[in-house]
Amino acid sequence: MRTRRTLAVALCAIALTATAACGKDGTPGADKASAGGSAAPALPTYTVKTDVKLDSPALAAAKKRGQLIIGAKSDQPFLGWEDLASGDRSGFDIEIAKMVAADLGFTPQQIKWQTLVSSQREPAISNGQIDFYVGTYSINDERKKTVSFAGPYYVAGQDLLVKADNTAITGPESVNGKNVCTATGSTSIKNIQQYSPKITQFDTYSACVEKLMSGEVDAVTTDDAILKGYASKYATKLKVVGKPFTKENYGVGLNKDDKALRDAISDALKAHQDNGDWKKAYDATLGLSGSTAPQPPVLERY
Amino acid sequence: MGFLFEDGNFALFRDGFLQTIELSALSALLALLLGTLLAACRVSPVPVLRGFGTTWVTLFRNTPLTVLFFAVTFGLPPLGVHFSHLTFAVLALGGYTASFVCEVLRSGINTVPLGQAEAARSLGMTFGQTLTQIVLPQAARTVLAPMSSVFIALPRNSAIAGAFSVSELYSAQQTFSERGYSIFAIFFWVACAYLVISATVALLFRSLENRLAVAR
Numbered sequence: 001m002r003t004r005r006t007l008a009v010a011l012c013a014i015a016l017t018a019t020a021a022c023g024k025d026g027t028p029g030a031d032k033a034s035a036g037g038s039a040a041p042a043l044p045t046y047t048v049k050t051d052v053k054l055d056s057p058a059l060a061a062a063k064k065r066g067q068l069i070i071g072a073k074s075d076q077p078f079l080g081w082e083d084l085a086s087g088d089r090s091g092f093d094i095e096i097a098k099m100v101a102a103d104l105g106f107t108p109q110q111i112k113w114q115t116l117v118s119s120q121r122e123p124a125i126s127n128g129q130i131d132f133y134v135g136t137y138s139i140n141d142e143r144k145k146t147v148s149f150a151g152p153y154y155v156a157g158q159d160l161l162v163k164a165d166n167t168a169i170t171g172p173e174s175v176n177g178k179n180v181c182t183a184t185g186s187t188s189i190k191n192i193q194q195y196s197p198k199i200t201q202f203d204t205y206s207a208c209v210e211k212l213m214s215g216e217v218d219a220v221t222t223d224d225a226i227l228k229g230y231a232s233k234y235a236t237k238l239k240v241v242g243k244p245f246t247k248e249n250y251g252v253g254l255n256k257d258d259k260a261l262r263d264a265i266s267d268a269l270k271a272h273q274d275n276g277d278w279k280k281a282y283d284a285t286l287g288l289s290g291s292t293a294p295q296p297p298v299l300e301r302y
Numbered sequence: 303m304g305f306l307f308e309d310g311n312f313a314l315f316r317d318g319f320l321q322t323i324e325l326s327a328l329s330a331l332l333a334l335l336l337g338t339l340l341a342a343c344r345v346s347p348v349p350v351l352r353g354f355g356t357t358w359v360t361l362f363r364n365t366p367l368t369v370l371f372f373a374v375t376f377g378l379p380p381l382g383v384h385f386s387h388l389t390f391a392v393l394a395l396g397g398y399t400a401s402f403v404c405e406v407l408r409s410g411i412n413t414v415p416l417g418q419a420e421a422a423r424s425l426g427m428t429f430g431q432t433l434t435q436i437v438l439p440q441a442a443r444t445v446l447a448p449m450s451s452v453f454i455a456l457p458r459n460s461a462i463a464g465a466f467s468v469s470e471l472y473s474a475q476q477t478f479s480e481r482g483y484s485i486f487a488i489f490f491w492v493a494c495a496y497l498v499i500s501a502t503v504a505l506l507f508r509s510l511e512n513r514l515a516v517a518r
Contacts, residue, residue, distance in 0.1 A: 185478075200387070200467045202465060202466060207376075211376075214376075
């Protein structure tokens with residue numbers, strides 16, 4: 001009996017320490033105070049439209065169930081992030097999803113988020129498991145065969161993330177002989193290999209960032225949007241070089257046959273670009289990295 | 303399924319295959335040496351050594367391998383230990399497998415009749431001599447079958463190293479997936495490669511068993 005009680009107490013202690021540690025580590029805003037203090041830009045709020053009429057089967061189904069199901073990523077700080085303790089989602093992609101949802105007539109409370117990793121995106125969209133997907137989803141011809149895209153809402157490019165005090169790395173030309181880290185098997189490897197043969201690969205970018213902070217690799221490379229997210233998280237320690245050397249158009253992925261929904265999402269993106277919400281959303285998320293907001297991209301309506 | 307013979311894929315696949323073999327072989331060697339040492343610790347008359355062996359086995363056998371890889375790759379460099387990623391992988395995989403080798407050997411040691419050790423002692427042999435010349439040779443022969451399972455599992459466990467900057471079969475598979483080849487074709491070839499490695503290990507142990515098995 002006594003041993004069992006001791007065991008229970010010990011387990012509780014371990015569980016408490018574990019959750020405490022998680023809370024400290026997993027909060028993307030941990031470093032935010034030092035970045036912007038109380039003057040940090042605030043997230044925009046969106047007016048939810050009423051009486052939206054669209055000839056879209058996905059939207060009709062969403063209205064019937066009273067919920068919009070949006071696919072997103074959960075592990076990209078300030079881009080598509082889920083706070084595991086509270087279940088709150090935050091980031092630039094999440095804001096894009098919210099502004100589109102508002103124009104389709106759904107409040108943030110009516111959004112059901114669905115975390116999907118990259119390889120599950122096409123099947124989930126074409127099976128109708130989600131209504132649309134917002135999460136660093138590059139528009140390309142191969143994917144256009146199975147899904148369709150509204151947007152682009154952001155133009156990303158492969159860039160380099162370095163320590164804030166690094167002045168030696170100024171662009172891809174200066175990484176020769178330096179140790180660069182990226183994700184196992186990613187297309188970023190092929191692009192950086194032209195500049196440097198020394199490449200470290202881990203299966204997550206957070207592992208690369210960890211190695212960058214401890215000084216074992218000199219730079220991390222992938223799309224600048226992802227890097228800006230990490231730079232926002234550790235605003236005093238890391239920075240993005242700002243010389244993108246490839247071009248990726250991020251779009252909202254949705255069912256291939258749903259032209260009405262695609263046009264509606266494109267209209268929504270355009271409207272929020274024009275009224276300044278897009279810039280506000282950027283400043284309050286990726287902008288915390290110190291990079292100024294780029295021009296919103298021109299929509300591609302096909 | 304012809305994708306393997308398209309633009310440079312074969313070189314990537316071959317390099318991954320060789321890297322898997324190299325990693326597995328080095329880890330197997332480390333596991334065998336370390337495992338035997340640990341088994342000796344666990345049956346030794348010195349309480350400190352017994353404690354060390356038990357702690358090692360409990361810790362390494364019950365920790366998920368991914369966590370071990372993480373601990374080694376991310377935990378050692380801040381302590382000033384810098385190796386190549388392959389060496390880190392060998393340390394994690396070898397240390398993990400050593401705990402299984404130790405337990406298999408210990409069970410083998412338990413099958414050797416106590417009288418053998420007593421006879422050796424009455425001849426004036428030390429603990430070390432008794433173990434290496436009388437007990438371990440007999441123990442090793444009885445545990446060939448479970449030992450082969452440990453070493454067949456090892457190459458497959460080595461796939462985790464692919465996520466820790468060792469470019470072996472798993473990371474080759476990741477690259478092929480990202481290039482957009484059919485998942486079925488990729489996994490067919492990767493599975494074949496693992497099958498070849500595992501089958502070779504199994505055959506090796508089969509022939510050892512035929513030669514060394516204890517007749518009782």
